[in-house]
Amino acid sequence: xxxxxxxxxxxxxxxxxxxxxxxxxxxxxxxxxxxxxxxxxxxxxxxxxxxxxxxxxxxxxxxxxxxxxxxxxxxxxxxxxxxxxxxxxxxxxxxxxxxxxxxxxxxxxxxxxxxxxxxxxxxxxxxxxxxxxxxxxxxxxxxxxxxxxxxxxxxxxxxxxxxxxxxxxxxxxxxxxxxxxxxxxxxxxxxxxxxxxxxxxxxxxxxxxxxxxxxxxxxxxxxxxxxxxxxxxxxxxxxxxxxxxxxxxxxxxxxxxxxxxxxxx
Numbered sequence: 001x002x003x004x005x006x007x008x009x010x011x012x013x014x015x016x017x018x019x020x021x022x023x024x025x026x027x028x029x030x031x032x033x034x035x036x037x038x039x040x041x042x043x044x045x046x047x048x049x050x051x052x053x054x055x056x057x058x059x060x061x062x063x064x065x066x067x068x069x070x071x072x073x074x075x076x077x078x079x080x081x082x083x084x085x086x087x088x089x090x091x092x093x094x095x096x097x098x099x100x101x102x103x104x105x106x107x108x109x110x111x112x113x114x115x116x117x118x119x120x121x122x123x124x125x126x127x128x129x130x131x132x133x134x135x136x137x138x139x140x141x142x143x144x145x146x147x148x149x150x151x152x153x154x155x156x157x158x159x160x161x162x163x164x165x166x167x168x169x170x171x172x173x174x175x176x177x178x179x180x181x182x183x184x185x186x187x188x189x190x191x192x193x194x195x196x197x198x199x200x201x202x203x204x205x206x207x208x209x210x211x212x213x214x215x216x217x218x219x220x221x222x223x224x225x226x227x228x229x230x231x232x233x234x235x236x237x238x239x240x241x242x243x244x245x246x247x248x249x250x251x252x253x254x255x256x257x258x259x260x261x262x263x264x265x
Contacts, residue, residue, distance in 0.1 A: 010075035014084045024091030027213045041090040044185045048089035052081045062177035064162040093182045098214025100132035107259045114211040124190035136182040142241040144170050152232040
């Protein structure tokens with residue numbers, strides 16, 4: 001009963017995380033079904049938690065940091081890590097993966113109704129996983145500095161690093177850690193999903209704007225964090241984040257124009 005109460009407290013305390021999570025689960029289920037979506041979420045959470053548990057004790061892979069447990073009686077914690085923090089990795093990694101697929105996969109385009117073509121040969125390829133891991137890290141370049149300043153907005157002060165970081169208080173090891181966690185999650189899921197494909201073949205289905213759904217959430221998460229960044233008056237950080245946002249968005253626009261030219265639309 002206490003665990004349920006704390007889980008509900010987590011939702012109340014961090015509603016925006018669970019809005020993103022609900023949208024992610026909807027998109028993931030539409031794309032790959034309930035079973036694969038649940039397994040991906042559990043896998044991403046498990047790997048992220050192990051890495052956070054490790055990092056808070058020995059500094060690997062994010063650098064040495066500590067969560068401040070002022071909310072332990074208000075939200076669910078697993079050991080010394082807030083449940084919501086490790087859970088966030090699931091949707092951040094997945095939307096980075098869908099954006100990577102968008103950039104590498106063949107697309108079928110009818111106006112703004114953009115569908116993936118045949119993603120089978122590349123969906124677990126090195127280039128897709130590597131690109132997704134970098135895209136996930138670029139999300140954190142925008143997210144983590146503003147999360148570090150959570151005492152200036154409704155997140156609250158939730159953690160600190162043992163040593164001051166080189167990038168807006170965040171150590172560069174943190175970003176290497178994000179690449180590691182995303183790559184580990186996607187590589188493990190690739191192996192699991194390849195096995196699943198043999199025993200439970202995925203059902204091919206097309207949904208309107210399917211190829212845009214995950215990337216749309218990717219940019220939605222970034223826009224939310226950039227909005228908070230400017231709200232708390234971190235203009236330099238906000239401008240730098242906007243440049244990153246714009247660069248990634250431009251790559252999406254380039255891919256759409258390339259597909260349009262390729263198919264003579």
